[in-house]
Amino acid sequence: DIQMTQSPSSLSASVGDRVTITCRASQSISSYVNWYQKKPGQAPKLLIYAASSLQSGVPSRFSGSGSGTDFTLTISSLQPADSATYYCQQTYTTTRTFGQGTKVEIK
């Protein structure tokens, strides 16, 4: 199975900061990476698909990049509503594995 490793596991940043989360795949997965936002008690929400495509309705401060094994989710200007856990996911293989998550807190 392909392993997805996220870093950092958690971070704390101030409103307006630029935040970057990375995800590394254990083997090349082209651009078959998605990013989800998960808040406690809520369903996960798709933010980015195909590594860099912004899902409809998602604020433009979210962006994704990368291909092969290394991927990045960037929040250009952190907002209070962005406090959540973020997960990368690969859909290159039939077992659609997730990363372990990155918890983002607002200072």
Next chain:
Amino acid sequence: QVQLVESGGGLVKPGGSLRLSCAASGFTFSDYYMSWIRQAPGKGLEWVSFISSSGSTIFDADSVQGRFTISRDNAKNSLYLQMNSLRVDDTAVYYCARGIAAADYDAFDIWGQGTMVTVSS
């Protein structure tokens, strides 16, 4: 509006069985593949099972293979997860999700609110 609503969760003893359901509305259910994903308390998301739009293709995570069975009834706009031989580590919130796929992407764009399954003696 486009919606997925899970039901069927609850408390069950180790070795027991449970059947989860996911009711879809607001879209043509038979056009989409579906999956179950779970989140154990304090843990991350874990993909569980996949079923194609027609139901002819199924994939399961190693952790549930041989114990869980995904199925769907396109006439009833419903997805199911039959869970047998339940273990304590199957305790989690179970989500159903709609899959969107094309030549160069594949993602879960709509999720239900989840149903809690607790396996405990």
